[in-house]
Amino acid sequence: MHRLIAFVRKEIFHILRDWRTLIILIGMPIIQILVFGFAITNEIKNASIAILDNAQDHHSAALINKVLSSGYFRLETYLDSPVEIEGVFRKGKVKEVIVFENNFGAKIEKENKAAVQLILDAADPNSATMILNYTQAIIADYQASQNKLANLPFTIGVTSQMFYNQELKGVYMFVPGLISIILMLVTAMMTSISITKEKELGTMEILLATPMKPGIIIIGKVLPYLLLAFTNAIIVLLLGYFVFGVPVNGSLPLLLGEMLLFILTVLSLGIMISTITNSQQVALMISLMGLMLPTMLLSGFLFPIENMPLPLQIVSNIVPAKWFIIIIKTIMLKGLGFGFIWKESLILFGFMLFFLSISIKKFTPRIE
């Protein structure tokens, strides 16, 4: 115990001495969550639109009011004639123009049928589609409310509701994903580098010639990074909660417990990497290329796994972060308990045992 403390102390000195790395390790999660949360969102907020209201009656006014009060759109300008439409798009001022036909309200009331034209700037097809969908949904909603008033004998209303992330907030997706990326990076990469560093410098040999047991050396090496990773995860959780309002609907102890499980899994992955290589460079490359990329791309963090081609879907199963993201979303967003995630937890646990057994097999306490 005495020895372990001495070792951990030394490890902490290393980390503190290298304050640049420390700042990166602490600062990176904060910056990432802010960037992902504020900048890279795939939701619509205040999309600027223009309106050409040829009808100018109470139905068009009511619909315009409904669109603008939804919070998704901001009125840039009213247009007076169709010739202006192209002009506002060219200036890049608006994403969408809503055109009401003549006698819009009158037609609704008399013919039960009226038309609205939506013109979109599809230079950015993704957001154009999204804006289109949002607008259509609002119009359909308005139509439904009017139909109800008219008390028609037969109306089919489609009610859609987004579960778990009702506001379709991108940040809800990013926080769980980010936590797993950061835990992966800090723990797997930093532990593998710090262990191979001792090998590269030759100090590992000295350590093995001391009464320290190899297991204690490894524990001493990873313990500080475990703390660091946990701190990082907590920072991201707090930022998500206070800055973006990402809820923790499920049990917090369960969430922390699962985070610990994931940290231990990637720690053992880091240890395994350090047992197969002797150089920091290689450890870094393996961590970056072999861990970061699959974690970013195949875990469901950036791209939905269901949309991937089948071979990639199969490959995604061996990305530990995939299972962790499922777990963490289930707890944070759905608020469900352990009964719903025991399978995923078991898989992570299996990964951990697998990594550890390889490490133990490969780790030669004596130097060849």
Next chain:
Amino acid sequence: MANDISIEAEMLTKRFGSFTAVNEITFQTNRGEIFGFLGANGAGKSTAMRMLCGLLEPTEGAGRVAGYDIYTEREKIKQRIGYMSQRFSLYQDLTARQNIRFYAGIYGMSLNQIREKTTTLLERLHLSEFADAPVKSLPMGWKQKLAFSVAVFHEPEVVFLDEPTGGVDPVTRREFWEMIYETAHNGTTIFITTHYMDEAEYCDRVSMMVDGRIAALGSPMELKQQFGVSTMDDVFVQLARPAMAK
């Protein structure tokens, strides 16, 4: 007295596959002796040393270090030896004080003991001023002397030095050897490998390894007489040349 024997190797052998790195070496060292372990590169010095330190399991033969068996009592051996390798044994980004404290800590010394001895040691090395500067900022010679001091800080019975004076100027080497003498005088056995033949002359006894075997063993004087030459350099060349010519 049996207690006076600090290292015992008997027919110690290490094979890697079909390659025999160390071939049936037998020797003994006494308490407080400076034992030079010489040989050309690849002659098996480091392998032999690693077996004695408990870093490597021997294939055959027997050995005892500080009275403990190198197969079954490694942990006890490790507690009683110090080890300084040719590659640097200090953490460059930590200060001298932190390095001392760390190594003393993993040998289980108490904090009071460490604090007291650290002050004495730093004063003796004239390092007090620089105790809190990272080791990498110290001149090479000081680092080497500090590394040696750290290796013997816990007062081991045997200290293994693997080419400790590589890349050090002659003056520092002289000072380094003074520290070795002092340590040996206090009863620690010094087991040292080196490529400097003048250093071999400083040893009480030396062994010459050639192709995994001990080809000669004795005091520098005895060896020079045995081979009819005037310097250790010539002894080395006579023994090592046939092997290297192969």
